Amino acid sequence: MLLRLWLKEVFALSKKNASVLAKQHRAGWIYLAPASLLIVVMSFWPMIQAFLMSLKTGSSANMQWVEPIFYNYKRMFADKLFIRSVGNTFLYLIIQVPIMLVVAMLLAQMLNNKDLKFKGLFRTCVFLPCAMSLVSYSLIFKSMFATNGLINSVLLNLGLIEQNINFLGTTSTARAIIIVALVWRWTGYNMVFYLAGLQGIEYSVYEAAKIDGANAWQTFWRITVPLLKPTIVMTGIMSINGTLQLFDESVNLTSGGPANSTITMSHYIYQNSFGDFVANFGYASALSFVVFIMVAVLSAINLKVGDKRD
Amino acid sequence: MTKKGRSNIQRRLIPTYIFLTIVSLISVFPFYWMLTAATNTSLEVARGKIIFGTHAVENFTNLLAQQNLWGALKNSFWYAGVQTIIALLICSLAGYGFELYHDKYKDKLFSILLLAMMVPQVATIIPLFKMVSSMKLLNSVWAFILPAISTPFLIMMFRQNSRSFPIDIMEAARIDGLSEFKIFFKMYMPVMKATYAAAAVITFMNAWNAYMWPKVVMSDNGAQPMPRLIANLAAGYSVDYGVLMMAVLFCSCPTLIIFFILQKQFAEGITGAVK
DSSP: OHHHHHHHHHHHHHOSSSOHHHHHHHHHHHHHHHHHHHHIIIIIHHHHHHHHHTTEESSTTOOEEOSSTTHHHHHHHTOHHHHHHHHHHHHHHHHHHHHHHHHHHHHHHHHTOTTOSSHHHHHHHHHGGGGSOHHHHHHHHHHHTSTTSHHHHHHHHTTSOSSOOOGGGSHHHHHHHHHHHHHHHHHHHHHHHHHHHHHTSOHHHHHHHHHTTOOHHHHIIIIIHHHHHHHHHHHHHHHHHHHHTOOHHIIIIITTOSTTTTOOHHHHHHHHHTSSSOOOHHHHHHHHHHHHHHHHHHHHHHHHHHHHTO | OOHHHHHHHHHHTHHHHHHHHHHHHHHHHHHHHHHHHTTSOHHHHHTTOOSOOSOHHHHHHHHHHHSOHHHHHHHHHHHHHHHHHHHHHHHHHHHHHHHHTOOHHHHHHHHHHHGGGGSOHHHHHHHHHHHHHHTTOTTSHHHHHGGGSSOHHHHHHHHHHHTTSOHHHHHHHHHTTOOHHHIIIIIIHHHTHHHHHHHHHHHHHHHHHOOHHHHHHOOSGGGOOHHHHHHHHHHSSSOOHHHHHHHHHHHHHHHHHHHHHSHHHHHHHHHTTOO
């Protein structure tokens, strides 16, 4: 239906007799219609449906309204596993994001030094982890940290441990490995943003600061950070957004284990809809709507904080 | 600058070099380990052997025996290729329309569309799964690409980069009697080659690496892409590390090749929408 309407417009546009301005006006809308419609149908509409579904229970064909209507939302507060998945996700967020962004900024600063040699080589190396798919690197880390894996045999040979450690079978080390893996995969990614931002700052600004007697520390906080603020806010939003949606790592690196102690929110929602648990689309939708609100609220806070420091 | 001054600067940079070298080694090591592990037996990998072995062929034949490697590779190339072409066409048209034909209604629409960036993937998979399955598209390339062909990120990237497109030549072209569509295909597309390249690299990479959505809608063994194949290999009770790393190597090869050949475009694609 919509497609036919759109095609009609396209034909009208190719006709000769329409006035030039009307044609241009139409052309603009025709260009952006397919993409806009797709976003509405593939993002906004499902979001509304997810909310409606969150007030129901069941899966696929036979879904019924729950009684009372917000039961699914009430249920999650008593759901220990969901609370734990929220806790895990925020633990990863709070530890990993600051470490990653600070290291990325440090690397960008170093690589922006015009006296540095082998710049291209270093940059390529640091950036390289971005070329690996999330599933691939999760499996590589899983194999390296396996009970009969590389890290264990190295530690054993060095005499640092007496017997193999079950890294992925112990809650604390499994969480730590997820964080290490995340930092490995995403630091170079963020570094690219900072490097692009730094290269946009005129060298003369630094020169002037030097003449005024500012040391490196002052230059960084008084010049670099304010000028890079939009980039820093954006990498912050992207990292928060990405970490709140962690899935591939939780599924492939630790499988959420041991005993679901490292499971993330997305992984838990997946388990409740398409995974190993009893499928309940209604409850899973309620959970996912909560994730949506968390992402929106945290992004808004980040934007606000970024604005204030002007 | 004198020679002495220069060597002084380099001397002061020694801590920087050390730090960068350590970070580089950490960044590269898992790749090196993947390569060596793919040539060793599972037992050697577990023992911590990190030099190249002689079992590459054996691992490769075992992999072929266990999984439909060529099928998954073909699927991945097909999905990622189709997604890249359609996404680029649709999003570049939109970015072009939003920037060069902009008025206040279109600007408003654009800022609404940007909100889609905040919609988490996991929040839409259930309704999208129902939609796709009711359209009988499960396990088809359409199921794979539909949610990913129009993204606010790509539209924004094309919109931002369209700012440098000279409006004067559009006027000149109109006076010469070129239709609106011809202006897009004959003038805009060639001028924006660099943006298309960057957008293509990032879209292809994302499609190649997609995991959660294909896990839901491409459940048929014959339809599975590479990331699912390696995830399945690793999910077994006893994992053969040599075979697994051989598969991971195959999954990573295309993206690594793109990375090394088109690193500049990749970096631009990542930071694309920021200007």
